[in-house]
Amino acid sequence: xxxxxxxxxxxxxxxxxxxxxxxxxxxxxxxxxxxxxxxxxxxxxxxxxxxxxxxxxxxxxxxxxxxxxxxxxxxxxxxxxxxxxxxxxxxxxxxxxxxxxxxxxxxxxxxxxxxxxxxxxxxxxxxxxxxxxxxxxxxxxxxxxxxxxxxxxxxxxxxxxxxxxxxxxxxxxxxxxxxxxxxxxxxxxxxxxxxxxxxxxxxxxxxxxxxxxxxxxxxxxxxxxxxxxxxxxxxxxxxxxxxxxxxxxxxxxxxxxxxxxxxxxxxxxxxxxxxxxxxxxxxxxxxxxxxxxxxxxxxxxxxxxxxxxxxxxxxxxxxxxxxxxxxxxxxxxxxxxxxxxxxxxxxxxxxxx
Amino acid sequence: xxxxxxxxxxxxxxxxxxxxxxxxxxxxxxxxxxxxxxxxxxxxxxxxxxxxxxxxxxxxxxxxxxxxxxxxxxxxxxxxxxxxxxxxxxxxxxxxxxxxxxxxxxxxxxxxxxxxxxxxxxxxxxxxxxxxxxxxxxxxxxxxxxxxxxxxxxxxxxxxxxxxxxxxxxxxxxxxxxxxxxxxxxxxxxxxxxxxxxxxxxxxxxxxxxxxxxxxxxxxxxxxxxxxxxxxxxxxxxxxxxxxxxxxxxxxxxxxxxxxxxxxxxxxxxxxxxxxxxxxxxxxxxxxxxxxxxxxxxxxxx
Numbered sequence: 008x009x010x011x012x013x014x015x016x017x018x019x020x021x022x023x024x025x026x027x028x029x030x031x032x033x034x035x036x037x038x039x040x041x042x043x044x045x046x047x048x049x050x051x052x053x054x055x056x057x058x059x060x061x062x063x064x065x066x067x068x069x070x071x072x073x074x075x076x077x078x079x080x081x082x083x084x085x086x087x088x089x090x091x092x093x094x095x096x097x098x099x100x101x102x103x104x105x106x107x108x109x110x111x112x113x114x115x116x117x118x119x120x121x122x123x124x125x126x127x128x129x130x131x132x133x134x135x136x137x138x139x140x141x142x143x144x145x146x147x148x149x150x151x152x153x154x155x156x157x158x159x160x161x162x163x164x165x166x167x168x169x170x171x172x173x174x175x176x177x178x179x180x181x182x183x184x185x186x187x188x189x190x191x192x193x194x195x196x197x198x199x200x201x202x203x204x205x206x207x208x209x210x211x212x213x214x215x216x217x218x219x220x221x222x223x224x225x226x227x228x229x230x231x232x233x234x235x236x237x238x239x240x241x242x243x244x245x246x247x248x249x250x251x252x253x254x255x256x257x258x259x260x261x262x263x264x265x266x267x268x269x270x271x272x273x274x275x276x277x278x279x280x281x282x283x284x285x286x287x288x289x290x291x292x293x294x295x296x297x298x299x300x301x302x303x304x305x306x307x308x309x310x311x312x313x314x315x316x317x318x319x320x321x322x323x324x325x326x327x328x329x330x331x332x333x334x335x336x337x338x339x340x341x342x343x344x345x346x347x348x349x350x351x352x353x354x355x356x357x358x359x360x
Numbered sequence: 361x362x363x364x365x366x367x368x369x370x371x372x373x374x375x376x377x378x379x380x381x382x383x384x385x386x387x388x389x390x391x392x393x394x395x396x397x398x399x400x401x402x403x404x405x406x407x408x409x410x411x412x413x414x415x416x417x418x419x420x421x422x423x424x425x426x427x428x429x430x431x432x433x434x435x436x437x438x439x440x441x442x443x444x445x446x447x448x449x450x451x452x453x454x455x456x457x458x459x460x461x462x463x464x465x466x467x468x469x470x471x472x473x474x475x476x477x478x479x480x481x482x483x484x485x486x487x488x489x490x491x492x493x494x495x496x497x498x499x500x501x502x503x504x505x506x507x508x509x510x511x512x513x514x515x516x517x518x519x520x521x522x523x524x525x526x527x528x529x530x531x532x533x534x535x536x537x538x539x540x541x542x543x544x545x546x547x548x549x550x551x552x553x554x555x556x557x558x559x560x561x562x563x564x565x566x567x568x569x570x571x572x573x574x575x576x577x578x579x580x581x582x583x584x585x586x587x588x589x590x591x592x593x594x595x596x597x598x599x600x601x602x603x604x605x606x607x608x609x610x611x612x613x614x615x616x617x618x619x620x621x622x623x624x625x626x627x628x629x630x631x632x633x634x635x636x637x638x639x640x641x642x643x644x645x646x647x648x649x650x651x652x653x654x655x656x657x658x659x660x661x662x
């Protein structure tokens with residue numbers, strides 16, 4: 008008897024459960040959880056030179072690109088939304104190349120990049136009519152590292168470094184780098200081929216972008232590289248300076264010399280990276296912004312004004328190294344010409360050879 | 361012949377003394393030990409995982425961690441955006457996948473004629489259950505985000521996840537439906553019930569515990585999946601909570617993935633704390649499944 012009535016009840020409870028799940032997701036979106044739930048810890052960041060527009064702006068900004076630049080743009084978005092309400096910003100990390108792919112399709116307004124845009128990417132952007140400006144937001148130094156236990160290898164010349172990482176390199180032992188060093192099998196680590204760091208390093212050291220030996224342990228996750236190098240006696244690798252700075256207790260940085268006789272060894276540090284003496288491995292980090300949207304979209308204009316006015320502080324906040332002051336001043340000026348349309352997008356100017 | 365025909369005691373005595381039997385008994389014991397070891401090692405792995413995550417992440421776990429928005433500073437970073445993103449995704453995945461999945465299972469079990477065509481359907485559903493999840497992500501990106509121009513939004517994510525768990529829901533619902541005794545259906549038909557009446561009043565209620573368990577376990581799988589949403593467009597960071605199905609979003613596993621990649625140690629601590637929150641969400645979903653199963657099977661009498 009009861010089985011005639013109960014199925015309906017089963018179905019109703021089932022519906023109730025569905026409704027519960029749905030309301031779980033939707034209920035807190037009302038007033039239950041306040042949007043701004045992070046007071047207190049604030050104050051360490053002064054958004055000094057930026058003034059929010061009185062009547063506010065609204066809009067949506069989609070950004071993608073380098074995972075290296077991600078923390079800076081994330082910090083910018085976060086601090087910006089503390090001042091200006093109503094601009095929805097998403098920051099993604101598909102890698103420099105993946106970011107440009109979307110950027111040149113017109114999918115994103117801002118592309119984070121740990122290297123300058125490449126020729127083939129310029130061509131795709133041009134084909135799709137996407138004009139852009141390039142702004143430098145920070146500096147990073149690619150750091151060559153060995154484990155803390157290795158105190159022998161303190162300096163390496165660009166030439167030797169190139170020999171180690173060249174395709175078909177035969178160097179597998181520390182004493183092949185320098186015959187005076189001990190007999191220690193090398194264990195190589197480096198970023199994978201999708202990484203902007205890999206592109207930059209191979210270009211600057213080996214001399215051809217993408218040319219690298221393949222018998223090393225690659226990872227897109229720098230933390231894996233840190234652990235690999237620090238846990239292997241013969242560990243040897245390269246990655247971004249911030250990963251070295253956060254792990255100085257288990258890693259040693261190897262100074263880089265431009266002359267083969269090691270007369271000009273320079274260790275990476277915030278100073279040597281910023282003033283460029285740590286060459287050729289200090290590199291600028293960029294954001295690329297679409298020119299069209301920059302002229303039309305007040306939300307993007309305000310966000311970029313805020314971003315560039317605070318770029319140095321944001322870079323430091325994300326544990327990178329600020330670019331020189333003049334660079335930022337120039338960035339800010341160029342942004343205004345980009346907004347009022349009097350500037351020439353970087354995609355229009357002839358690339359410097 | 362004479363040995364076999366003697367009373368049991370003699371046979372037992374004879375067998376016990378046989379080296380052959382002793383060997384078989386030892387073998388039996390060894391195999392039993394292996395099975396125990398297999399069970400223990402599975403549980404031990406889980407325990408070790410839980411302990412190591414708990415010791416790393418418990419210190420970072422407090423209410424503010426759940427209610428804070430994501431942040432570029434570890435001490436301020438929280439899960440609110442990602443948690444809400446996960447709930448939105450799972451709610452709409454459920455709304456899409458459950459009716460379609462159970463409907464397909466009912467059709468295949470109760471209505472579909474046993475033809476070569478049904479067999480092809482059936483085989484393909486089983487194959488779909490084995491397709492790597494990242495492939496569904498690519499499908500979602502290609503079809504929902506690009507061709508249907510839904511963009512990298514919650515609805516794209518939910519549709520992708522629904523596709524991912526549909527085969528699991530269909531297969532587990534089919535098994536639950538198949539387990540309903542045939543006599544129940546025959547009884548109903550004998551009283552003149554239509555196929556839909558049989559399904560609605562008899563088969564579905566009886567199969568409900570199994571269907572619910574399978575469905576909720578499939579949904580928990582969707583909560584923990586990272587790869588498809590990474591491809592289909594969950595973002596690494598959003599400065600806003602999702603407010604509709606056409607909003608961008610991020611989800612718990614991707615937030616955790618993002619934190620583990622940061623150079624600072626503090627981010628890996630909160631990543632561990634994030635894993636604990638994810639585990640709590642998953643375990644509570646699984647306990648809902650167990651509870652519902654218990655409730656429904658207690659009510660069922662035939």
